[in-house]
Amino acid sequence: MRSRTLGRSGVEVGPLSFGAAGIGNLYTPVSEEDARAAVDAAWDAGIRSFDTAPHYGLGLSERRLGEALAGRDRAAYTISTKVGRLLEPTGTSGGDDLANGFAVPATHRRVWDFSADGVRRSLEDSLTRLGLDRVDIVHLHDPDDHGEQAFREAYPALERLRAEGVVGAIGAGMNQTAMLTRFVRDTDVDAVLCAGRYTLLDQSALAELLPEASVRGTSVVVGGVFNSGLLADPKPGATYDYAAAPRELLDRAYHLKALAERHGITLRAAALAFPFGHPAVAGVLVGTRSPYEVLDAAEQFAAGVPAEFWTEARAADLLPADVPVPAEEPA
Numbered sequence: 431m432r433s434r435t436l437g438r439s440g441v442e443v444g445p446l447s448f449g450a451a452g453i454g455n456l457y458t459p460v461s462e463e464d465a466r467a468a469v470d471a472a473w474d475a476g477i478r479s480f481d482t483a484p485h486y487g488l489g490l491s492e493r494r495l496g497e498a499l500a501g502r503d504r505a506a507y508t509i510s511t512k513v514g515r516l517l518e519p520t521g522t523s524g525g526d527d528l529a530n531g532f533a534v535p536a537t538h539r540r541v542w543d544f545s546a547d548g549v550r551r552s553l554e555d556s557l558t559r560l561g562l563d564r565v566d567i568v569h570l571h572d573p574d575d576h577g578e579q580a581f582r583e584a585y586p587a588l589e590r591l592r593a594e595g596v597v598g599a600i601g602a603g604m605n606q607t608a609m610l611t612r613f614v615r616d617t618d619v620d621a622v623l624c625a626g627r628y629t630l631l632d633q634s635a636l637a638e639l640l641p642e643a644s645v646r647g648t649s650v651v652v653g654g655v656f657n658s659g660l661l662a663d664p665k666p667g668a669t670y671d672y673a674a675a676p677r678e679l680l681d682r683a684y685h686l687k688a689l690a691e692r693h694g695i696t697l698r699a700a701a702l703a704f705p706f707g708h709p710a711v712a713g714v715l716v717g718t719r720s721p722y723e724v725l726d727a728a729e730q731f732a733a734g735v736p737a738e739f740w741t742e743a744r745a746a747d748l749l750p751a752d753v754p755v756p757a758e759e760p761a
Contacts, residue, residue, distance in 0.1 A: 432444075432445060433445075433478070434649070434712040434713060435649075435712075436567070436599045436601075436620045436621040436649040436712060437599065437619070437620035437621055437647055437648050437649050438620065438647060439592075439598055439599035439620040439621075440598065440599075441508060441566050441567060441598040441599040441620065442508060443479040443508050443567075443649075443651065443712055443713050444476075444477060444478050444479040444508075444713060445706070445712070445713045445714065445731075446477055446479075446702075446713065446714060446715075446716065446727065446728065446731050447477070447479035447480065447481050447651065447713055447714070447715040447716070448468075448469070448472040448477050448479065448480045448481065448715075448716070448718060448724070449481050449653060449715045449716055449717035449718065450469075450480060450481060450482040450486060450491045450492075450494070450495045450717075451482075451483070451486040451487075451491060451717050452468070452717045452718055452719030452720075452723075453465035453468055453469070453487075453490075453491055453494050453495065453719055454482075454486030454487025454488075454490045454491030454492075454494070454532060454534070455487045455490060455532050455533040455534050456486065456487070456531060456532060456533075456717070456719070457528075457531060457532075457533065458533050459533045460719050460720070462494070464719070464720055464721075465494045465498065465719075466494070466497070466498045467720070467721045468718055468719060468720050468721055468723070468724050469494075469495060469498035469499065470498065470721070471721035471724040471725055472718070472724045472728075473502070475724060475725060475728035476728070477724075477728065478506060478507040478508060479507065479508045479509075479510075479713065479715075480495055480499070480507065480508070480509045480510070481509075481510045481511075481623075481653075481715055482495050482509070482510070482511050482512075482560075483511055483512035483515075483571055483603075484511070484512065484513075484515055484516075484517050484540075484552060484555065484556060484559075485512070485515050485530075485540065485571060485572075486532065487527075487532045487534045488517055488527055488532065488534050488536075488537065488538045488540075489517055489538070489555075489559050490532075490534055492511060492556055492559040492560050493559045493560070495509070495560065496559060496560035496561040496562060497561070500561055504562075508566045508567065509560070509562070509565050509566055509567070510565065510566060510567035510568065510569060510623075511553075511556045511560070511565050511567075511568060511569075512568065512569045512570070512571035512603060513544075513548070513549045513552040513553055513556075513568055513569075513570060513571060513584065513588075514542065514543065514544055514548075514552070514570055514571040514572060514573055514576070514580070514584065515540040515541065515542060515543070515552070515571060516540070516541045516543045516548055516551060516552055516555070517538040517539075517540060517541075517555065518538060518539050518540075518541050519537065519538055520536060520537060520538060520539050522536070522537075523535060523537060524536070542575075542576060544570065544573055544576045544579040544580045544583060544584035545579065545583050545584070545587075546583045546584070546586065546587035548584070549583075549584050549587040549588060549591075550587065550591075553565070553568060553591070553596075553597075564596065564597070565597060566597065566598045566599060567597065567598065567599045567600070567601065567620075567621065568588055568591065568597045568599075568600055568601075569600070569601045569602055569603040569622075569623055570584050570585065570588070570601070570602040570603070570613075571602075571603055572603070572604055572605070573602065573604070573609065574604065574606065574609065577609060577612075580602075581612075581616070581617070585600075585613075585617050585619075588600040589617075589618065599620035599621060600619055600620055601613070601619045601620055601621040601622050601623060602619060602622050602623070603622070603623035603624075603625065603653070604622075604623070604624065604625065605625045605626055605627070605654070605671075606627065607624065607627050607634055607635045607637070607638065607639040608638075610622045610624055610639055611638045611639045611642055614639065614642045614643050614646055614648045615642055615646070619648060620648065620649065621648060621649040621650065621651060621712065622639070622643070622648065622649075622650055622651070623650075623651045623653055623715065624639060624650055624651070624652055624653065625652075625653035625654040626653070626654030626657055626658070626671055627639075627654075628640065628650075628652050628704075628705050628708070628711070629652075629654065629655050629656075629657050629661065629701060629704065629705075630661055630683075630686055630697075630700060630701050630704050630748075630749070631657055631660065631661065631670070631679055631682060631683065632657065633749075633750065633753055635650070635652075636708070636753065640708050640710045640711070641710075643710040644708075644709055644710045648710070649710065649711075649712040650708075650710045650711050650712065651711075651712055651713050651714070651715055652705040652711055652713070652714050652715070653714070653715040653716075653717075654671075655701045655702055655704070655705065655714050655716065656698070656701055656716075657670050657671060658670060658671055658672050660675045660679060660680065660683050661683060661686075661697060661698070661701040662697075662698055662701075664680060664683035664684055664686075664687055664697070666680070668680065668683075682748060683697070685746065685748055686700065686743065686748055689739060689742055689743060689746070689748065690739065693735075693736050693738060693739045693742075694736075695733055695734075695735055695736070695739065696730055696733070698726070698727075698730040699730040699731070699733040699734075699735060700735050700739060702714055702716070702727070702730055702731045703731075703734070703735045703756050704755070704756065706756040707740075707753070707754035707755040707756040708754050709754075714731075735756065737755075737757075740755035740756075
């Protein structure tokens with residue numbers, strides 16, 4: 431898989447990254463063995479970029495990812511984590527964290543903290559859980575309701591860490607485009623992680639974020655290309671952005687799936703390929719929790735999408751006429 435450099439940082443990421451929220455027991459438990467097997471399968475498939483966060487399973491994702499990568503050549507892979515939520519012990523062992531989406535014991539609570547001290551504390555804790563002395567990329571994680579502090583304190587702290595050589599690249603990861611666009615315009619981030627806003631069903635990142643990133647030489651990694659499930663397997667009850675999919679979007683997904691099958695590909699392959707039509711996109715990030723899901727993602731990513739699929743999708747008004755589409759060969 432051809433690596434791409436994030437902005438002007440010198441840090442490289444593969445076009446397909448392993449999203450480690452799943453091995454942090456997102457929604458349902460994953461055994462230690464299955465988590466390790468998922469990371470091993472990613473490595474065997476040629477994936478060398480891994481993304482995690484303290485939020486994912488109250489640190490479980492970071493711990494499991496670090497253990498699975500231990501012993502591998504550190505120069506051979508890129509790892510990103512996030513700051514903005516500190517994990518504080520609760521002092522109890524009862525209850526679970528399912529209210530926040532993770533099937534883990536509620537041994538810690540998340541404390542929002544975008545202060546400069548909070549950024550450093552969070553990164554130090556992440557390095558301990560990962561068992562590493564450095565990470566390659568650090569993102570501000572979901573600063574939606576903490577914008578003032580994120581720009582005034584957290585971002586300058588990341589900039590200092592980058593200048594000190596503690597991290598190679600800095601950015602922000604969010605499910606919206608407005609604040610990410612502000613980061614691109616008003617700061618010197620190397621990359622942003624945009625989840626769910628540049629997909630076959632939602633091209634809102636095309637309005638401002640992607641053009642601004644192109645002008646400024648900032649890289650965009652696209653997460654949530656399946657919009658939390660609808661584009662992976664459209665069916666009654668499928669989720670879109672973590673809620674039941676509206677009928678209109680379900681119908682659109684059905685039409686896209688039928689079109690993909692007429693061209694001998696899967697909807698998953700088209701969803702993974704779509705973001706690469708824009709030159710600012712450096713890669714896509716897919717959350718996986720088992721070897722099967724990893725291998726499927728790698729196979730679909732490598733499949734390629736015929737140019738005729740994009741032409742017909744536009745003609746059928748399944749994609750806007752002016753949306754950029756990728757070349758036929760896989761990224």
